[in-house]
Amino acid sequence: MRIAISSDNHLDINHVNAEDILGPQARYLRELGVALYVNTGDTYNDFRKTRKYFHALQEVLGPSTDVRFLAGNHDMLRGANYATIQGLQDPLYLHERSFVPPASPETVIVGNNGWYDYSFVGTTATDNPDYYWHWKKAFWVDSTIDQPGSDQERMQRELEYMRIFLRAHAHTGQKILFVSHFVPEVQLLPPAMLQDPRGAKLAAMLGSQRMGDLLQEFHVDAAAYGHWHRRDQPRTVGTTTFYHCPVGYGTQRRAEWTSPYFMTEWRNTLTVIDL
Template identity: 45%
Template structure:
């Protein structure tokens, strides 16, 4: 079985009509024998738009490819509350779920994720309150409904992931774990001359999640996005980390390596080959 992942497609930010690419995406997925396709967040700046997109793409794909999705921070800024993110009932919504992959010994484990400032550079001398105030003043996440503190919200994520990995272990499976936010400091780039970005790194993810995943013997693969740079696969203690988000193709923020969405989509698609029983 072949499982594919995409993150950070940002259709609306990139001024793209998503349905224009349905046929080309379907053709590519079928030609490459992809059975499962997972969206790892930041599809639209509106959760309801992301859900409509998932429904429309799944209808177009038919039974050939099974689609799943998570919410990234951009999906969370509109059209959804925190309570709804935690309880949303949809067959393709992968948050806090374990989905066994038929005919294999593997399961998808998904969590939207969050952050706790543990990826901020050491020695920056900032408190949790400093990061929170900076977020509320300067970052898109200030629009996200969050009745919990960032630390409390991340604590809940960790409990969910721990429980889901325990389920995978009890089923004697291996986990393909997908989240939106960054789980390891290895992927962060710090810049002494960019204080704005160094503050933003506090909101990128959680090294505590990375520690939890690294300590789990059932984790085979970790897929994430959020950072808009692309990395080679990282092999760490037998686990594969994949991070090739698509990102922005805008004059003010050009992160693509071509001028064509489909080229970028193909080049950033992360594919794992899962042995069948």
Template identity: 40%
Template sequence: MTKVAISSDNHLDVNRVDLEATLTAQAQYLRSIAADYYFHIGDLFNDFAQTQDYMQQLQQRLAGQTRVYYLAGNHDMMNHASFDQLESLPDAHYLHNRFIDLPGSQWRVIGNNGWYDYGFSQYADQPERVASWKRVYWLDSTAEQPMSDPERMQRVLQQVRGRLLQAQADGRRVLFLTHFAPRHELLAPRPARVNTPRHEKVFEMIQAMLGSDRLGELLESFPNVSYVAYGHLHNRHPALSRGHVTYLHQAVGVRNRRVNEWQRATFIEQWQATLRVLNLSSKNDH
């Protein structure tokens, strides 16, 4: 039996947590639940260098017990992250377009940062209009990207397909990790306040940047994919099963003067409450 713990969207800088205290508390809790692996799947900081440093420090504190891995979310990509670096960072704990096999089991964990292709929006057939809005208003427009968003999503799909074909050939059951939403059914319902043309436009533009149904379709086409964990959406989203695939969400979210997405009083309590823990074995999982 291998115990896997998954979290996303900790936003440690936005949430203004004490980093030393948080490192200590997260390490202690992961030890207390005897986690074999801890995966953070995007949006740890608004700076990729800080994300790398934090995960390295957490791994050092958990050496000998819990193995730590991470993906980059769009917030991580905003600073100190070139496109080439995000694609091929020489860090054994960075899981984008890579995989690890869980010892003593048939499980393979495949990671990919993911991206979006505007397909969740009614403006999907107007990519130039969406791209123009994004350049002005969307935070990850500052990230280096030598291609369009739909082209980047196509690259993601090619990478994931290759990893899934390899896992299938190797007889591996798959837990897939990504940052962006892989199905529109996972999105929150349209808020009642979206009731004017201006609100409608902003809402649909934001929807465009949340993920891609094409990733979910690809994952569901492989019978060896059992779990898909994603982040990015914040707030609470229930697990969704589509055929043999169960989609899992575990974002901590943001709490500040303007927004409160937490259901608990403190960061650590919120992190513990949203932490996804899976017990994986060769025959059964819970």
């Protein structure tokens, strides 16, 4: 089964008109023979626009390719409260769900938006999180996102749901692809980043090592994520091969592209996996 994965398209920040790209994206996915297209989040700064876009893409693709999406932190900024982000019943929304493609029952995709708990910067941060919490509230874009409780409590909920779905497929013989928006393994970050005081503040908000530990516990075959705007080669840690190649920002202020064109960047960063 051929799966294509993209992340961090940031269509609004990149000034992309969705109507201009739906057709070209659908044609390219068909040319590649993609059976499932998964986007791991940060499509718009408004969850309503994100949902509308992926349903429009599914309509253009028709039954040849299934579309699934997650919400990144940018999608959560507007257009949905915490209850909606967590509990939305939308057939394309993969958060806290698993999906077994009808044409490939030997494969299962487990989805979770993820979150962060400061565990990438060590036990000092997790035992005494107030410093990072206050820094987040003062400087981080996520400070406006609706959530009850702490970041650690939010991450704990996600871990509990992850465990339910991973356990359900652990002894079925299926190949597991786990998809999330946030970084799932500290070894995917450069050590210098964690040793730098400014870098550590960023790393605290990138993901959770407890997520990576869970993937290893259940011997997950592959995992894809986004959030951190650095294009990486696939990397294997333990039993899991990790995929991370975001589109990122193509603006004058934040120039992360190698060309001036969104479709070129989307094609060049599209991760294609045969499971």
